Every structure is written in C-alpha cells, then in structure tokens.
Amino acid sequence: MTVGVQNFSGVRLREARLARGLYMRSLGDLIGVSGMAISNYESGEDKPQPERVRQLAERLNFPIEFFTKRPWSESIEPVFWRSRAAETKHAREMTEQRMKWLCEIFAFLTEEVNVPAQKIPDLNLPQDFRLITAEHIEGAAKTIRRSWGLRDLPIPDMILALENVGIPVTALEISSDKQDGFCFRCKRLDRAFVGINTYNASACRARLDAAHELGHIILHGNVSPEQERDPASRKILEQQAFRFAGAILFPREAFLSEVGAISLDYFCSLKKRWGMSIAAMIIRAFDLGLIDNEARGNMFQYMSRRRWRGGPLREPFDDLSVMPMERPRMLRRAIDVVLSEGIFARAAIRAALPLPQKELEQLVGVTPGFLEDGGEIVPIVAQTRREKPQAVDLESGQILEFIPRKR
C-alpha cells in the first residue's frame, strides 16, 4: 500500500491551479488523473503520492515545497477591482492568488525589516458610501494633497505617494486588458495593498490606476464584501474612485487655471506635466462641469479619428521611453535590506517563500533573475539622502555651502 504525502496542502494546490487558470479536469488531464481526484486533493480528502506531487509541481511550474507550506489563512475581501464587471471570474481568481502571496511575502519581510507605518488620514467622510458626494471627494483629495505638501502642483510619482504613506504597491503583468488594478485590506497585517497591472499600460494609465485604488482605500473603508459584489453599488464605488483619481492627480483649482481651452491639443500639451492621459482629462473636464455629455462624446470621437483610442498605448507620449513607468520600491528595498544585511541569502528567501521565482520577482518588483544565486549584491543597506546644503548670497551672487555637522 502506498501512502500519500501527509503534509500536502490541498489549499496550496487550489492556489496554484487557479493561478495558472486551469480547471480541475484540465489539470487532471495534464497529470493523468480525473478531475475528481484533483477535487479530492484540494479538499484534503485524499493525499497525492510523492510522484504525483512531483508531477503537479512540474506541470504547474511551482516548487514542490510550495505544496507543503502552510497557506495564508485569511480570506481576502472585499477586493476592489477596476473594470471588474468586464472581467471573468476565472481571470480574477488568477490574480486573487497573487494577493495572498503578496500578504505572505510582506509578512515574511516585516519579520526582518521595518517598513513605513501606514498613515491613512481619517477624513470624516460619511460611513455609507452612497452619501459621499462629489464635493466630499474633491475636498478629500484636496486635504490629502495638502497633508502631503503637494499644493496644487503635479504629483511627480503617484506610486511613491502611496508607498510614502505605507501602502505597499505591486506592479504585475496580468495578460488581461480588463484588469487595471486592485486594492484590498489585509486584516491580519492591518494594511492596505495596491496592485497595478502594467500589461500594455502607459505610465499615465498606471498612475490613474494607483490614484483610483487610493480612492477606494480613502473613501470605501466601510464597504462590506456584499456591497462590493452588488453591481449597482459597484458602479457607484467605481465612479467615486474615478472622481477621486481625477481630483488627486489634477486638482480642481489647478485644472481651472491651467486648462485655457477645452481641446485635445491643449490636453495633449498638459499630459506630460500632469502625468494624466488625455482621455482622463476629458472626463475630468466633464466632472468639473466644463463640458457637457455631448461635448465629451465628441472629444472621444475626435480622439478616435486621430487614432488615439481603440488600443493600448495609442495616445501621444504613451511610449514608455518618453514617459517611463513608475515603479514600486517598498518590497524591493525590503529584499535589498534583507540581502545586504546578510539576514538571508537568495536561496533562503526562495526556500522561505516557495513561489515560482518569476512570480516572486514580479511581486516584489525586482528585475528577472535577481533572486537567482550569484545575482548582483546590493551594496546599499538603507536609502540615504544626499543633499547639498547651500544657499545663494543675493548680494554677491555667490553660492554659500554650509558645512554639515557630524552627528
């Protein structure tokens, strides 16, 4: 009689299968068992034999250790999805597994390093999201910009803005143009996370996604999973988050003073400065009452005629060499510190987080191959800011350099 692998985790098998977008029967076909057998493995009614586990790991392209490691115990909801209505459940489940892994990675890293505490301001907004008005949203965005010291100027790096307040961001390449981003709050870690889909995305789109997810975090802290799943409520939630994204990226006062004329060319000239797509600026102009519904439709038609719509990276300056993609840094820096401090070697990180290396590298935002042995050693332990203390003498025009004190 043969005995199955006793510490095999069915939950892990389900995670791996869903992450690869496979049905039970499809996976069964790959390893020569029935869909029912896979179902039994996943529910824990049956344990696969070692050879079968090896086959599963090989076909799903996961390390064997992944299937014997304890899974993340918390179910994550509500998850706010951008473009959720248009996306299939199947595709969403692929991404949901990565959210759990993100929590696992974060929990592992924060055992070893200190990361910025999460400081999300309480803006005293109505508890019921249906009572949140456009003015509430504009006011909330204004207050946050003020607390960040941004005044009415462009935000240089939206992802940095999120990570500065302790919201870890991950940039994933999800091969779906219907998933732009997601955010969720992990109760166990007491932290909100944001994910951005960079697949076929421009820098402006990624910025808008990040701002949109921040909107959910700020405005929708009291939304229940049931409310999030209800299509009518979800529509309101998405509209509010979009309004917030527009308000935080291009505040009302600045929009009114900088947009001289509502035209595509004018928006085009402002795109690089504000890091906001032309389409998003049209919607912003509509939100602020500067154009009506018809004018908005006309502008989108003009965009189509110019071939600025209808596919990814069509707008001017969408080329990533012109406007580079903003990149998250919190998790990457945490990995850097863990390595450079000698807390763990690369192999130890891979052993502690037995995910496919590519997935792991993408989630923490390091370059492909970084976690292979023999990768480059990161020389810097912690980020140091090098500033040159100087001021200009207005009488002589000379630059006076102060002498920094040794502390």
Added chain:
Amino acid sequence: MGRQKTGHLIFMPRIGIILYRLNPSRDFPVLDDPAQMLRHDLDPEFIKSLSIAMGWEYADGYRVLEEDEYLSDTLKNEEFGRRRGGFAIRALAKSAKKHGIPYNFRRLNCNGQDKILVKAGRVIIIQECILSTTDHPQTAEYKRELADAHGLIRQLELELGDQPRRISDWSGCILAALLHAPKGPRFTESERSLGALMLAVPDAAYRNWIVRLDLHRVAMYGFAPPETTHAEQAPAQTDNVIITPKKRDSATGTGE
C-alpha cells in the same frame, strides 16, 4: 602667566566696517568674513528646519484666518500682517529647540514688545518682516546695538529693558536677521504663502545688508538639488520609503 589678547584692526571696504581680527595662532575665535561665519556656525539642518517651518507657519496662519467667518478679507489681511512676526518667532523657537540651539526672549523698554534672539554659534538671529525683497533694514535702536556688537570684543550690555545687565556673552558675534515676506498683497492662499525668506547680515549701522542668503528655495524644496524645466515648479516629493533592518536581541533572538 595668563595669555594676552593680541590682534589688529582691519578695514573691509566692501562691508564698510572695521573688524577686529585676532591673531589666528591664538585660541580665541577669529572674526571672519560674515558669509564664512554663517557657513561655519550655522547648522544646515537648523537652517532647513527653520526655512521649512516658515513655509508652514505662513500656510497655517492663512488657514486659521481663512476659517474666521466674522472678518472681511481686508481685516483678515491686516490681521495676517500683524501676525507675521509671530510666525517667524514661532519658527525660530521651534527650530532652535529642535536642534538644541539656545534662544531667548527679550522685552524692549520702549514698547514692551518681546523679541527673540537665537544664538547659533557666533550668529545672533532676529526676525524682521519685509514687504519686498529690496527693502532696506528697518533700523531700531536694539538692532543697531546688536549689529554693532561684532565690531568689538566685549561683553555686551544691551539695554533691552528686561534685566539690568546682560549675562550672555555676545563677544565676537554677528547679527543676522531672518527676513520674510508673503508672495503677494491679496488675501488668497497663493498670495499669503511664504514668498521670500532670507538670512541677512546688516552693517554695523543697520543701514545696509552685507550678506543676504536666499532661503526661500530651502523652504520650498529643502536642500534637494535644483531641477530643470517643469520639474522646477513641481513640489519636492520626499521619498519616505525607508527600510531598515530590525534590531535583534542577541539573547532571545527576537526583533524589536
């Protein structure tokens, strides 16, 4: 046998004052070019804190008055003008306290006003409200006396009214005034924000500025290097994503 003070008087035409230069081989502090004294004696972190605090004091001051529902904009503007000196005093005291720099308040006999004096090394800092960047020093007797202090090596005995005799040793110090002005004349958030900030060293008669360090950039951007084109107008977005390893208790192996 005790040491004797030796030195010589020098005339600096650009500055138009006479400085008493000590023999550098001695251990006494050397009176130097005021700009050099600022450079050596001012802690850049203190300057940064002070400059940034000034920016926020102006912004907060505006906000407090803006929320006042009983005053007209004209009255709010007048009140803002009256409070400006207080903004600088608060910023000076706050920054000095933060960086362990001694400061004191002195009451003038003539009008009973409290004046702040911050002693950062050999630099005594006071505050002065200005309306435009070309304003000449606003002479006052106590300022003139302070400005004159660096001309001679002595124990200053300024008549500031609060006590019969000064106890602080101001010998070898120079006076610097923190000059500050709002951006424009109207009562709007933009125009009531900090528009000019300078640290200026007056001549002995407190009639002209010898050195004026522009600190407005420091107030807006810290000591970050200047950027070009549109980025010049962009706010300084600090990177606070700082990751540090946890301290471990070697006995228990537990983190903090």
